[in-house]
Amino acid sequence: MAVIAGDNEQLLAQIQQLEHERDELRKDIEQLCIQKAGPSYLVVATKMHFQRTAALEQEIENLKKKLAASTRDNLNLQEELSEAYRIKSQLADLHGAEVTKNLEAEKQLKFFQGCVAAAFAERDHSIMEAEKAKEKAELMFQKLDEVEKKMERLNSDYLEQQRFINKLQADLAKQLDENKAFKKVIDRFYGIRQQSFQDCEDTSWDQKCTCLLEDSSEVWSYNDPSTSKYITECLRRGIAVGAELCG
Numbered sequence: 001m002a003v004i005a006g007d008n009e010q011l012l013a014q015i016q017q018l019e020h021e022r023d024e025l026r027k028d029i030e031q032l033c034i035q036k037a038g039p040s041y042l043v044v045a046t047k048m049h050f051q052r053t054a055a056l057e058q059e060i061e062n063l064k065k066k067l068a069a070s071t072r073d074n075l076n077l078q079e080e081l082s083e084a085y086r087i088k089s090q091l092a093d094l095h096g097a098e099v100t101k102n103l104e105a106e107k108q109l110k111f112f113q114g115c116v117a118a119a120f121a122e123r124d125h126s127i128m129e130a131e132k133a134k135e136k137a138e139l140m141f142q143k144l145d146e147v148e149k150k151m152e153r154l155n156s157d158y159l160e161q162q163r164f165i166n167k168l169q170a171d172l173a174k175q176l177d178e179n180k181a182f183k184k185v186i187d188r189f190y191g192i193r194q195q196s197f198q199d200c201e202d203t204s205w206d207q208k209c210t211c212l213l214e215d216s217s218e219v220w221s222y223n224d225p226s227t228s229k230y231i232t233e234c235l236r237r238g239i240a241v242g243a244e245l246c247g
Helices: 002-036 039-197 205-214 225-246
Strands: none
Touching: 002 039, 039 205
């Protein structure tokens, strides 16, 4: 653009210079014509003037054509330059948009990278927690197995104790039945004793046993050896069973 503007200025300067020379030449010819005023010289001067003027006019016309062409080229170049500036502006806008997109993409990329890193960290943490949970589960299974074995032993002991308790309950029931029978026997002997000693005082069953144990064998003698032996044996058994139950 600067080169074209310089060429146009140079052409304008040349046109102005030629027009100035043409005008000066016309003045010179007019002065010569006035001074000489001769017919022959006037024809020659006029002819020279026309030749010189025609050459100058032709040169001026050529320069004007060049100027017009240069002006058209300048306008075309200005239009092309404007179009280039417009395209450049569009490209700058597109570049700015792409830069913005790239920045946004970089932000999203960093965000997703952070998410991925967090996900990996969470995964590693979950794996560690899973391993810990697995170890705890294995330990719990071991403890559960020990508890089950202990429960089996306790159940076995419980069944054994239950069988023993059932046996004791059966023995106790049998002893209670025997005890009732022996109490009846002892009550009868003690009733005989009360009748013999005319003792109407009532007392507990333990005291009855004590009284019968402390009485001598002569108290229970009825001048019948077989009866005395029977009474003594019954009394001995009843007192022994009563003492065992009391103890």
